[in-house]
Amino acid sequence: MSIIRSAIRTNDEEFRQRYAANRALAAELHRRQQAARHERPARDIERLSGHGKLLPRQRLDLLLDPGTPFLELSTLAANMAYDGGSPGASCLTGIGIVAGREVMIHADDPTVKGGAWYPLTVKKIVRCLEIALENRLPVIHLCDSAGGFLQMQSDVFPDKHMAGRIFRNQSLLSKAGIQQLALVFGHCTAGGAYIPALSDYNVIVRGTGAVFLAGPPLVKAATGAIVSADDLGGATLHTTVSGTCDYPANSEQEAIAIGREIVAQWTPQTKTLIACDPADPPLYDPDELYGIIPDAIKKSFDMREVIARLVDGSRFHEYQPAYGPTLVCGYASIWGQRIGILANNGVLFNDSTLKGAHFIELCNQNNTPMLFLQNITGYMVGQDYEAAGITKDGAKMIMAQACSHVPKFTVMCHASFGAGNYGMCGRAFDSRFLFSWPNHQIGVMGGEQAANTLVDVKLQQLRRTGAAVDAAEIEKLRADTLEAYQSQLSAYHSTSELWDDGLLDPVDTRNALGIAISAALNAPFGQPGYGVLRL
Amino acid sequence: MRFDLDGTACDIAVMARRPELALVVNGHGVRLSELPAEQGAFRLNVGGQEIRGWRWVQGDEVHLRLNGRSLVLRRHDIRNEQADGNAASGNLHAEMPGTVVALHALPGREVEAGDKLLTIESMKLQTTLTASRPGRIAALHVAENASFERGALLVSFAEPE
Structure with a gap:
């Protein structure tokens, strides 16, 4: 090769x-991640330790096999929402190794408003269980939540992909034979009570753990009865009388040890076989990625330089190297796992689009998972290209990509504008995992184009009404639109809204993909087949 | 398949693998078989004659020590010989409509392959176009901020003297 x-x-x-620009972006990313993970008011941390409770990340450290990697997902979810009141969307999710098995972990974060679920908390938990379903990953829930954030209940409770979806996904996981374990460290109130109840196994900590549909205050309001939390839904009641919980534990540490022993009983998943290659590191230093990624969204770069710093031994078997050069296609491997890569090297023309659709079919025929590296400003526009069928060629690529049965992975490396996002497996197309770099921008069009389009519309309105055109006012409209648009284009906004599974420092991309591909192989690939390709 | 042997193009085709390897190297037939290695040296039987040498593989390069000479053998990169007409003459035509952001080359200047000629913008994307071969720039046919159509001649190279 x-x-x-x-x-x-x-x-x-x-x-x-x-290099300087991207190092600064990476430093800013690490600063924000550090804050979302660890910075909490001292009184919240003291309150927890006063109850003999550990912090969510201390629980995680005790749970995971020592020295194994943990891929945290959506660390910066909700970072631009609720005035920063819900760091990490008040929960922690990720893929780690417990008792030698790849598992999905979902942990409530009681350091933020008692672990109450904001709308984006629910979105993050639903996504984590969706990942577990798609990739057949057992789930471990670390429960310590006050339940839905009541002030925002209309955005937490009623719709299809809101809180109910957590319990629907839990039920389907169990039906599909994918185990779940809940460790009850704190209160599981109302809907939250169903998390341990719908888990195949659960452990509850004496004294602090409790599971009930309504906590003591609500019971008092409803029936006038006065009852302690422990008597209402504590460890003794649930492990000796109701049977709602399976194992009592005397401390959080003991609960985690019991949990690890339970996971060790589960039959390990048989992985889907794909081609294997040597897993040697890239020949080029991934640190050089900082000097390759442009310092402005409009600037281009050769995606082969990125591939060279991502894949095993920098080896790349390029498919159709001289045809449709604006889409680079070929085979490589990450951590020894063979993949097909589709990477943008410019605008998608007819030839590059057809090449992409054909290569997607080849990967499906070959049972090779696909990696999409996005830096796309769109499919080419204009009469020449329409006449040559750019729209129907784009439709072929979208059809082939959407119907693929092999797992897909997407990394947002730079721009993702317009329909190119669809063809290159954007969020709507069910990538098993989608990660973004901090320089990434996404939108239906670029910020300047949007501002200019809106200014044109405004000018036409003014002309129709015969009103005078104030140049300063028009310029202000342009600048305001651009500013508002820019903040929505940013990677921090995307990841805040869970349009991705997390931001990556570019140098970490290889390891994140290594874990993601390995996790995806826990599930079989499904049945091949396509819809009607418009030829 | 084309290889590059210390800067010289070398076309090698495999005609047979059994009972021994039969190659056509630059039009000449060669039969060879590998003999057991000796003290780190590889040994080949080439048309009845024994050849000894040393080789070291680094990435996709093979470093050879043969007959007292050091040679580097590598696969020829197919992208270096795109038959789009731009490559042969060096003249640069626009592959899509766009505008000129900046000119980096001057008429009359000598350039090396890979040197920046101009930056264009099309479809929200700026692309820097580079020289496909060494030579002298005859003319730049567009000015900064000018727009151009697909296929327009952007840069022409002087004929080699």
Whole structure:
């Protein structure tokens, strides 16, 4: 297999400028992640330790096999929502190794409003259980939540993908033979009570753990009865009388030890076989990615330089190297797992689009998972290209991609504008995992185009009404639109809204994908087949 | 398949693998078989004659020590010979309509392959176009901020003297 020959010159002025810009973005990402993970008011942390409780990440450290990787998902969910009042969307999700098994972990975060579920908390938990279903990953729930955030109940409770979806997904996981374990560290109230109840196994901590449909205050309001939380739904009641919980534990540490022993009883999943390659690191230093990624959204770069710093041994078997050069297609491997890569190297023309659709079919025929590396400003527009059928060629690519039965993975490397997002497996197309880089921007069009379009519309309105055109006012409209649009285009907004499964420092992309691909192989690939391709 | 042997193109085709390897190298037939290695040296029987040498594989390059010479053998990159007409003459035509953001080259200047010629913008994307071969720039046919149609001649190269 050929090795990618890098044309990057690390002494170039352009490289150094880009390097500085992207190092700054990565530093900002780490700062924000650190804050979302660890920065809480001291009184909230003291309140927990006063009850003999551990912090969510201390529980996680005790649960995971020592020295194994943990892929945290959506660390910065809700970072731009609720005035920053819900760091990490008040919960922690990710893929780790427990008793040698790849598992999905969902942990409530009682350091934020008692672990109450905001709308984006629910979205994050629903997504984590969807990942578990798609990839057949057993789930471990670390329960410590006050239930839905009542002030926002209309955005938490009623709709299809809101809180009920958590319990629907739990039920389907169990039906599909994918085990779940709940460790009850704190209160599981109202809907939250169903998490341990719908888990196949659960452990409850004496004294602090409790499971009930209504807590003591609500019981008092409803019936006038005065009852303690422990008598109402504590460990003794549920493990000796009601049978709602399985194992009592005397401390959080003991609950976690029992939990690890339970997981060790589960029959390990048989993985789907794909082609294996040597798992040697890339020949080029991934640190050079900082100097390759542009410092402005409009600037282009050669995606082969990214592939060279992502895949095993920088080896890349390029398919149709001389045809449709704006879409780079080919086979490579990450952590020894063979994948087909589709990477944007410019606008999608007719030839590059057809090449992409054909390569997607080849990957499906070959049972090879696909990785999409997005830097796409769209399919080419204009009369020449319409006449040549750019719309129906794009439809072919979308059809082939959407109907693929092999697992898909997407990394938002830079721009993702317009229909190119669809063809290149954007969020709507069920990538098993979708990650973004901090420089990434997404939108139906670029910020400047949107501002100019809106200014044109405004000018036409003014002309129709015969009103005078105030140049300063028009310029202000343009600037305001651009500013509002820019903040929505940003990667922090995307990840806040869970349009991805998390932001990655570019140098971590190889390891994140290594874990993601390995996790995806827990599920069989399904049946091949396509819809009608418009030929 | 084309290889690059210390800067010289070398076309090699495999005609047979059994009972021994039969190759056509630059039009000449060669039969060879590999003999057991000796003290780190590889040994080949090439048309009845024994050849000894050392080889070291690094990435997709093979470093050879043969007859007192050091040679580097690598696969020829197919992308270097795209038959789109741009490559042969060096002249640069627009692959899509767009506008000129910046000019990096000057008429009359000598450039190396890979040197930046101009940056264009099309479809919200800026692309820097580079020289496909070394040579002298005859003319830049567009000015900064000018727009151009698909197929327009952007940069022409002087004929080699």
